Amino acid sequence: MDQYLNPSQSADVIMGGGSASLLPQSTVGSRRKDNRDLFKEFATKGYHVVTTRTELQAMSASDKLLGLFHLGNMNVYLDKAVFKKADMLKQFTDQPMLWEMTEKALDILGKNANGFFLMVEGGLIDKQAHPLDWQRAIWDTIELDKAVGVAKKWALAHGDNTLIIVVADHAHSLSITGTYWEGDGKRGREAVRVYGEAKFPDYHDADGDGFPEHVDVSRPLAIHWANHPDYYENYKVLQEPLAPTVKEGEKWVANTQRAGEGELQTGNLPSSENNEVHTVEDVPLTASGPGAEQFHKTMDNTEVFFAIVNALGLDARQGTSPFVATR
Numbered sequence: 001m002d003q004y005l006n007p008s009q010s011a012d013v014i015m016g017g018g019s020a021s022l023l024p025q026s027t028v029g030s031r032r033k034d035n036r037d038l039f040k041e042f043a044t045k046g047y048h049v050v051t052t053r054t055e056l057q058a059m060s061a062s063d064k065l066l067g068l069f070h071l072g073n074m075n076v077y078l079d080k081a082v083f084k085k086a087d088m089l090k091q092f093t094d095q096p097m098l099w100e101m102t103e104k105a106l107d108i109l110g111k112n113a114n115g116f117f118l119m120v121e122g123g124l125i126d127k128q129a130h131p132l133d134w135q136r137a138i139w140d141t142i143e144l145d146k147a148v149g150v151a152k153k154w155a156l157a158h159g160d161n162t163l164i165i166v167v168a169d170h171a172h173s174l175s176i177t178g179t180y181w182e183g184d185g186k187r188g189r190e191a192v193r194v195y196g197e198a199k200f201p202d203y204h205d206a207d208g209d210g211f212p213e214h215v216d217v218s219r220p221l222a223i224h225w226a227n228h229p230d231y232y233e234n235y236k237v238l239q240e241p242l243a244p245t246v247k248e249g250e251k252w253v254a255n256t257q258r259a260g261e262g263e264l265q266t267g268n269l270p271s272s273e274n275n276e277v278h279t280v281e282d283v284p285l286t287a288s289g290p291g292a293e294q295f296h297k298t299m300d301n302t303e304v305f306f307a308i309v310n311a312l313g314l315d316a317r318q319g320t321s322p323f324v325a326t327r
Contacts, residue, residue, distance in 0.1 A: 001038050005045065012063065013105045013118070015096075017070035019051070029071045042066045053096040056104055065108055069095045076124045076136045077143045079240070082215060088240055098122060099146040106154045115312065120147050129172040130275040132244045134223040135215055135237050137174070146210050155289060163292060163311045167285040167304065170278045173226035180222040180235040188263045191235070192222045228276050229269050230254040234262030245274040 001021050003009045022038035023030035043049050048062035056067055070092045074080070079088045080095050089095075102120050109116035122144030128136035148166055155162035178198035182191050193199065202219045203212035216237045231244035231254050238258070245252040251271040254264055269277065285304070287295040291311030295304075309316045 005038070005041055010045075012112075012116075013065045013108050015065070015067040015069075015101045015105065016123075017068060017072055017074040019068035020071040022068065023071075039066070052094040053100065054094055056096050056100065059104075062108060063111070065104065067096075067101065067104075073124060073127065076128060076241075077139045077211075078136050078215065082139075083239060085240060097146070098143045099150045102147040102150045103154075106151070110154070110158065117308075117312070118151075120144075120151070122147070126170075126172070128241075129174060130277075131241065132225060132228055132231055132233075132276050133238055133241060134174055134221075136241065137172075139211065139215070142210055152288070161290055163287065163289040163308070165285065165287045165295070165304070165308070168283040171281040171283050173228075173276060173279045174223050175226065177222045177224045179219050181219045183218065187261065188234070193219075194222075198222075225276055226279065227269055228265060229267040229271070229273055231265050231267070232256070232259040232262035233265050234260040236260065236262075243274070244276075247274075 001018075004011060004014060019039075020029050020031040022042075023032065024035040024037045025032045026035055039049055045064070047064040047066040048059055050056045050059060050065070050067045051069060053069070059065075074095055075089055075092065077097070079085065081097070084093075086093075098120065102118075105118055105120070109118055122140055125137050125140045125144065128134075128140060148164070151162075151164050155164060178192060178194035179201050180191055181193050181199075199219065201221050202217045203214070205212055207213070220235065220237075222235065229245050229252055242258045243255055244258060246255045247253075252274040253271075267273075282298060285295055285299070289311075291307060294307040294310060306316065
């Protein structure tokens with residue numbers, strides 16, 4: 001965070017979690033090793049500082065914004081918007097959604113006549129896939145999708161001269177196998193329905209907000225993982241995040257707290273691994289707007305950077321990469 005206070009490295013808009021890195025050591029929850037209060041330091045440099053969704057929505061026009069809404073990672077969508085359990089949210093009961101942060105960022109950055117670069121990350125998708133919690137990962141993917149929708153709507157309203165890129169930084173090993181249905185008395189793996197027997201899951205979005213009204217439906221998706229430690233799978237929604245493993249001596253073993261009526265899934269990773277791990281498949285990249293034609297076929301990840309540079313009209317050969325005068 002010290003780097004962001006350096007004028008040559010600062011960003012006009014910073015939002016997310018991680019406020020423990022800004023609070024002085026004397027403050028409960030801080031992880032600093034000194035008593036600097038970086039919230040105050042950002043404020044002295046002209047940043048409007050907010051720590052809740054209410055403050056974010058109520059703020060007036062500003063050129064710079066620092067919004068940090070949790071000491072560590074922000075809570076995932078299911079926990080902050082659906083389950084809302086006090087022991088999960090603790091004092092952070094007023095966190096914004098990813099698309100709301102995107103809207104506010106665009107309001108501020110869109111005033112720059114020279115254009116802007118904005119990165120929006122659905123970072124908690126990854127953090128839920130690792131502990132094999134696919135519902136939380138998928139609902140956060142929907143949250144990211146809504147943020148992309150905000151960006152596309154903004155671009156359309158501003159002359160459609162904005163390049164929007166959507167891409168993952170890596171893959172995970174989850175696959176939709178079919179659906180899970182206990183309606184005929186079967187349980188566990190015998191209740192996984194595939195091919196024609198899978199039919200359609202019974203998620204419904206009657207209010208059109210992009211999210212199903214209910215998470216724990218009678219015929220949910222059946223998700224399986226290509227890599228994992230030993231863990232219990234009962235195909236039900238976890239009402240709160242639970243680690244799939246616990247440490248036993250030098251090994252990680254299946255967490256019985258997560259068993260319920262579930263079956264033990266024998267792992268295919270070393271016992272030194274406690275979570276599902278990244279996989280090396282190519283990931284899809286979609287793009288729209290000026291410069292989108294540069295994204296085609298299979299690309300090396302480093303090519304994405306140069307495509308962004310070209311779309312911005314920057315000269316990557318220059319040490320300072322100034323804007324081309326015609327931009």
